[in-house]
Amino acid sequence: MESKVNIINRSVLVLNQTYEPLHICDVKRAITLILEQKASLVLTADHLYLHTVSNAYPVPSVIRIHQYIHVPHWEAVLNKANIFRRDNYTCQYCGAQNVPLTIDHVVPKVRGGSDSWTNLVTACVECNNRKGNHLPEEVGLKLRTQPKKPHKIHTMQRYLAAPVEEWRPYLFLD
Template sequence: MTSTAHILDRTVVVFSRNYLPISSVNIRRAIALIVLGKAEALDFGSETWFVRSPNLVIAVPQHLRLTIASTERIWKIPPVNRREVLKRDNQSCQYCGSNKRLTLDHVIPVSKGGEHKWDNVVTACESCNQRKRDRTPLEAGMPLHTKPKAPMHPTVAFAENFWHGESAYSP
């Protein structure tokens, strides 16, 4: 038998009306969605937890589907700026992995036609930035740890992680 405290630590994956996984919520929020009629249970052959109150027993599945039309906010790709690039690159140099004295670096230098766009700007520590100078990573012999790209919509990122099994979702 699972204790109530243990059940309340669980998470539930919430799908949109179109079956796109959009978020992971705690079981308290899942109960509220069910009780208010905003979500329905999805049966993927997964475990169901029973939460009891003095006069009610609620079955909470691992997966819910919203029954209401969710008006998603319009999400725009953020501007290429220091804060956003540092966030994307996990506050670490994309050449050596350091997290000290970070700057921004144009992978293809502006002097060589590089633009100030998401796929050309990375986080670099001062020493790597100085060592690379006005060269491409290939010319400098300094490969990037990750290929720079624009951030993706949070819902798309969650769905991608969910389907590839890399999310923080834990049944």
Template sequence: MGQVLVLNASYEPLNITTWRRAVVMMLKGKAEGLEHDPCRQLRQGTHLPTVIRLRQYVRVPFRQLPLTRRNVFQRDNHTCQYCGSRDDHLSIDHVMPRSRGGGDTWENVTTACLSCNVRKGNRTPKEAAMPLSHVPRRPASSLSFEARRQIHSGHHQEWAKYVIGS
């Protein structure tokens, strides 16, 4: 609640900010409102923005999303990638086990329930006859990752048309 998706002049997602900051940017003429919350208004009768677009293009350096347990669980939708279970007790599994040279990379870690992780053991999915439901990949960007989290949690459905892969 109170979050606003900021788009570059080219309509690519740049940032998520507060509605106060978004309103200031609009009042200064630096941004325009594209989507608004019909249930929330400012004193002047204007609706609070939920998506704004900058009037001038801003160059932004690329930042990679850090590899953390939380981010892996979210990428895999809190679902075991072997059996499809949405158990509360999930763990991180290395597709190629660390003892066999597998590293801590986005492409080598996946979400697994404890029973599947134990059953797979020190083997590859092929050796254990346990195919992955999705091949692990690095998420596109940290911003689109966070925006998709907001969309899928039921907040800010209006962001979906601006975020690729939502």
């Protein structure tokens, strides 16, 4: 049995009026939105109820807000931490994890490579040294995945990948 505090702090996926994933809030906030009739329940957490003196509320897992929220164009900030995060802290050449990581320019700067999502990747020190001012193929290295600019959905998917199975359909994972 989950304690009331745990239940209150559970994550709830908030969908826009159009059913697009918007953000995540806690159960307390979600119930407030429902009671204020600003949102409706889409999916409840299995067999969980929040008991007050006079009522028992089904615990929300996914809610949908009634009024469309215009989301300004979302841009991931290009920085070292976000590149590591996008690449799951993994060297994009050899797949090493749990090693000191660096940022590598796929096309080296001295050869006209830009500071951009598609030209910056996570690399371990060894691969970065081996690469130097070369293109990967010149030194027998190959990118494991093509670097892309992260999309909001990808970021949410990564953030949520493991914990909440029941959200998968709402995050377009199925």
